Amino acid sequence: MGRFFSTASGRELLAEFRKRGWLVVNKFCPGGQGRLFTEGIKDGDYAYACAGSAQLWGLYRFNGPCQALPAELADQITDSKNWVYRPADLVADSVQESATDLKLLTAWWAPSGYRTVAPITDLAKANQQLFGPYFNRRLVLKAVLNPPVFPNPNIILYGPPGTGKTRHTLELAYAILTGQEAPSYEAAQQLFQQELGRRLDFVAFHQSFTYEDFVQGFRPTVINGQMVFEKSEGVFYRIAERARQEWEACQGLDAEEFPQADAEFINTLPFLQPDSQSSLVPFEVVFQELIAPLASAGGTVILPMKTKGYGFPILGIDSKYLTFRRGMEGHENKVQIAVLRALYEGTRKIIPSGPQIYHVYIVERLLELAQAHKEFSTSATIAAAADAPDAVVAPAPAPDDNTSASGTPLNYVLIIDEINRANIARVFGELITLLEKDKRLGGANPLPVTLPSGEEGFTVPANLYLIGTMNTADRSLALLDIALRRRFEFRPLYPRYNLFAGMADNRGTVLQKLNAEITRQKSRDFQIGHAYFLDAKETLQSIFDGKVIPLLYEYFLNDEAKLQSLLQTAGVSVYLDANVGLRYGTGASVS
Template sequence: MEIHSKNLIYYGASGTGKTYQTVVKALEIITGTPTYDQNLYEHYRKLGQIEFVSFHQSFSYHEFVEGISAETQGKHIRYFVKDGIFKLIAQRALENQQLVSQQTDLVPFEKVFDVFMSPIFEGEQEKIEVKMRGKSFFVVADNGDTIDIENHARNPYYSLSKKVLRERYLTGSLKTDKRYAHWYNFLAIELLKIAKKFQEERKKVAPQNFVLIIDEINRANISKVFGELITLIEDSKRLWASEAKTVRLPYSHDEFGVPQNLYLIGSMNTSDRSIAQLDIALRRRFVFIEMPSTPALLKGKIIEGIDLERLLTKINERIIFLANQSQEIGHTYFYEVNTIADLAQLFTFKIIPLLQEYFYDQWEKIALVLSNKYGECEFLQKKNLKAKDLFKKNIDNLKHEKATYQTKNWNELLNNQIYKEIYE
């Protein structure tokens, strides 16, 4: 299904391919083709069409939009406005959109006239020849409101109205005495020739899309980071849209709006925070696309008899039963698993630490998630501490026994049977 919004957020549990998908979508927006190509991605980053930022708890408006910064110059401190990443990419996108929109517009009269008169202004020539059907006349001076011309007729000098010439250039209409019409017409033709050259150069500017990728968008305080700009990112509030809006920025006092060719792509880990807990302003202005854990993508991947699809499916079903769906294990964790050693290290260094986050200080539940059909967990070392062995007196109000757990070393997890027994 094609998504038309310019503001997207991919959400899901850890390891479901959210960051991967942001790259695919960014390249699709820029090139028209959905593809994952890290070299192409870096190419567009260097060109400034893609920017990447990770939000964190202390990330602020000053880093995102603009803020006051300081630098030392000798014994003095200079304060200046420093643009943030959002403002910088928005300015690039706006510049491209303005250049593209100007390609179909007539070049301003003043700009073309200055180019025409430049040989005189710069002292290279005393007069400029304008040819007309075998004859010529010469422009010799610009007097502000009038233009002096020299003609080899009985009356050699005339003054033409710049206002009349501007009207002829812009609209093609001519309101003047017929005796002078030919001079206006042929002078306008010269100006239109210059305008055509400008337009040909403008056509070299191709329309471009720009993408700001915001990783972990839910980790920052959205209302503080976006400030008043949260309204401007709406499709209908962008520049040249039906309800276009701009704001005056607090530090630079620049008039700021969000251009049509700037896309915002966020990713959020639902293990940290659910969509329901998000700032309502963010929820209203972004389209949310779920990235679920998909064990089926591991179909046929068998490592020393261990069916990774069945293994992950069973683990996730247990997590959902004991916690919730937003705290699954993502399928991408298993993409690089090619040996039993890879799998053992994955469980020791990533899967079990992730389960510790999901079930903080609830080791019994972690043991249940990884238990075999006998209810035993081969991935954790369990030790029972007994009150009577630790304390000699005053133990009546204490628990008699407490279980402690420790993750086994990865080289103790090289037995393929302990993985198979999770799902068999």
């Protein structure tokens, strides 16, 4: 509705929409947003409404279907036929009408001028950043009567080309991430764009794809004019770490790992108040002092915990991470150095659970080093520091933006396109075993492994799902690594012929006869998918000449006579063009 906000007449029109309780959208809004508004939203769903990214209206609940604007309002809009409204009840007025601060949010659903309609998939984050501060409300998801069930976290969608594997992948990812079926393909596409690089990642396998690309390896780089090898994390490692941090942040404190004295300390986390942050010694100074002993041979850094006899070692650092051990004999964990900096400087909050407890001890040690620096400073600095407030004991802060506030870990999804095009055993390595449901972190028999880089304690968390796609025309399912086959659930996708109702050229029947003959002469894995034929504006001639016949040439290894016989047997008229080969239609006859 932001289009109308720039003129006086437009603002009058917006005032009328608001008075009537109408939320108005252009039904041709790009990226499927218009269709999401007209078809994906149901009565009873909630929405917050803005006039563009400037004026925050309120929190609304939809109570009716889409309708065309009445004539007295439509006459004021040049392209009024494109605009529709949905009636909605005002649930809560906004605390403030200015959306300037809200516009600064990085969430996909924040008003930015680039999105008009977007689903909110992380309700905990939206409650924290939007509904609480702007509406004094907290929304909860209603129970889903039949939520999607995923007994196996590893799924492969397989079938011939053009059978909708990409579409089903995005809809499946939507269901895993939200716990609900996707209301539309457009909603699934929006969620994909929103969560890409966060709770969802995408990778396409190919013949040269390796373990180092997928999990972890060493890559050459130049530092100070010299070539060195740096450890590099692959796409699977990165999303597994994000999912693991989410999983562990939502687990309760382990009584054996954190005895009573530590639990009491954890519930009163020490952090400096914002008005005393200016007195902090720079992070780089205290951090280098913390890790200095590691630079010498045999040097160690062991941080004590509150319970007598308990502590944990810091094992090392690289350009991005600090590695520590959970307890003296536990498995290894990492924390980004940037996270420690943010905690030290008071710009990031923390959840008192799992490995983040160790982050607290590390930051506490940094603060102790900072205090020691101040005590040996000049008298002027000492005097200034004496006037500054001391570190205070504050209650545990709210969860940060990247984790669930419900106690239930959010799910993560890695989509692997063309999973059968790479050497599976080489790419997955020891992860093949870790993918099993019971071997994951949170499973019945969690199995940590040591990676080839020497990193210990790597696990695959239970909240990480893998969705692979496989084109059966490229490689038979029977040729897949047997270890992979028994760890994945395989879901077939083959041509559907019930999607062509109302099309004048009887293309559904044409495709069905063609696939029957392909199956007879070759196999069902080489059928032609329905997606090639779904565009009603495209003629059968353009479909066959531009897509189907070239694909069949590849399937039949350019055996023109065999391909001609197959098409004629299937009732498809073709002729031979001496310049390009077989063509659809009844041109020059085939000799």
